[in-house]
Amino acid sequence: MSSRPSAWPSATPPQANAKPITVTQPHLPPLEEFLPYLEQIWASKILTNGGPFLRQLEAALAAFLGVPYVCLFANATVALVTALQALRIGGEVITTPYSFVATAHSLLWNGIKPVFVDIDPDTYNLDPDKIEAAITPHTTAIMPVHCYGRPCDTEAIQRIADNYNLKVIYDAAHAFGVQRQGQSVLNAGDLSILSFHATKVFNTFEGGAIVCRDLRTKQHIDHLKNFGFVNEVTVVAAGINGKMSEFNAALGLLQLQHMPAVLERRAQIDAIYRERLAAIDSIETPTWPEQDRVNWSYFPIRVKPHCALSRDALYETLKQQGISGRRYFYPLISEFPMYRGLPSAQTALLPHATQASREVICLPQYPGLSDADVHRVCDVLAMAAAPAKVLPLAA
Ligand SMILES: *Cc1c(COP(=O)(O)O)cnc(C)c1O
Numbered sequence: 577m578s579s580r581p582s583a584w585p586s587a588t589p590p591q592a593n594a595k596p597i598t599v600t601q602p603h604l605p606p607l608e609e610f611l612p613y614l615e616q617i618w619a620s621k622i623l624t625n626g627g628p629f630l631r632q633l634e635a636a637l638a639a640f641l642g643v644p645y646v647c648l649f650a651n652a653t654v655a656l657v658t659a660l661q662a663l664r665i666g667g668e669v670i671t672t673p674y675s676f677v678a679t680a681h682s683l684l685w686n687g688i689k690p691v692f693v694d695i696d697p698d699t700y701n702l703d704p705d706k707i708e709a710a711i712t713p714h715t716t717a718i719m720p721v722h723c724y725g726r727p728c729d730t731e732a733i734q735r736i737a738d739n740y741n742l743k744v745i746y747d748a749a750h751a752f753g754v755q756r757q758g759q760s761v762l763n764a765g766d767l768s769i770l771s772f773h774a775t776k777v778f779n780t781f782e783g784g785a786i787v788c789r790d791l792r793t794k795q796h797i798d799h800l801k802n803f804g805f806v807n808e809v810t811v812v813a814a815g816i817n818g819k820m821s822e823f824n825a826a827l828g829l830l831q832l833q834h835m836p837a838v839l840e841r842r843a844q845i846d847a848i849y850r851e852r853l854a855a856i857d858s859i860e861t862p863t864w865p866e867q868d869r870v871n872w873s874y875f876p877i878r879v880k881p882h883c884a885l886s887r888d889a890l891y892e893t894l895k896q897q898g899i900s901g902r903r904y905f906y907p908l909i910s911e912f913p914m915y916r917g918l919p920s921a922q923t924a925l926l927p928h929a930t931q932a933s934r935e936v937i938c939l940p941q942y943p944g945l946s947d948a949d950v951h952r953v954c955d956v957l958a959m960a961a962a963p964a965k966v967l968p969l970a971a
Pocket of ligand 1: 651653654675676678679747749750771772773783
């Protein structure tokens with residue numbers, strides 16, 4: 577940028593030597609608040625296998641989220657794999673290419689063929705109008721993703737699922753606390769999977785969960801995540817080890833107390849970004865649906881074709897200024913080697929997902945970000961993305 581000093585729109589150019597701003601940073605409660613939990617674990621010597629903290633967290637999360645049952649897991653990927661097992665899904669599953677690879681990987685781990693369907697360019701979610709054309713006699717389920725925490729069109733997806741007798745498993749890794757018309761979006765479909773990975777809105781270091789509607793399903797899932805054990809001598813299925821430890825569950829209980837403040841800070845950051853970036857017409861900011869309650873988990877901007885810099889150039893400019901954005905989701909899942917040979921992976925069939933993956937940058941968004949940090953990100957964007965109008969150099 578030093579070659580174009582006259583393009584700075586403001587008097588104070590962002591400083592290249594300022595402290596780096598990461599794209600995300602896990603929220604951690606004060607350590608001293610966690611120590612009493614550790615003391616309890618050390619005293620009880622119960623480390624895992626459905627211990628007291630795990631049971632407490634399952635109940636606390638069900639209440640906080642407004643869902644019937646929660647089955648805690650070691651991470652969301654093993655939860656996705658297990659959810660497909662629990663519903664005995666096989667054949668083909670319709671899913672989105674615009675997600676984190678684990679969504680489709682969970683299908684391959686079950687010997688299921690992913691069928692990619694394009695997204696709605698305004699929501700980044702699976703376009704319900706394109707689902708029916710992808711259904712074949714082998715289709716058994718739909719696996720949508722509430723991308724960036726924006727709820728899918730759950731009613732339209734359910735109508736299709738009902739018509740064709742398909743299961744719906746939501747990868748809800750981004751959708752912690754998200755509500756649609758006053759209801760948890762996690763109650764849509766047959767099962768929803770949450771991630772509590774370090775980078776997510778609610779973290780337990782590593783962790784995940786399946787949300788389900790009835791106790792029988794919960795019990796079945798709980799058996800599957802514990803090798804298939806029902807009791808000491810009975811194994812009902814070739815289950816896996818997907819259990820969450822007491823350490824992670826204890827942290828989750830403490831993190832949950834901080835969630836209202838975490839969400840409030842995320843909303844503030846989102847509002848600053850939207851206000852500041854509204855002035856840059858070559859950058860499109862997310863417009864969250866008013867009737868829904870989102871969780872401000874990501875701040876995806878779209879770098880429009882008429883922007884002074886390409887998406888990748890803008891991404892690099894941010895990096896040079898010590899600000900890391902993320903090209904979520906680039907490449908598309910359908911572009912990775914284990915998927916690109918599939919008939920549904922052709923770029924021509926996925927124009928909106930392809931374009932989004934070339935235009936989106938997720939900006940830093942986490943509760944530890946200061947207002948000044950957010951403004952610095954906006955300053956760099958304003959400087960770099962504005963059309964190159966040459967301002968007179970100060971004498
Ligand atoms: C983070 C994420 C996952 C994987 O979660 P882990 O807990 O890390 O296994 C799956 N799907 C999506 C959409 C994600 O963002």
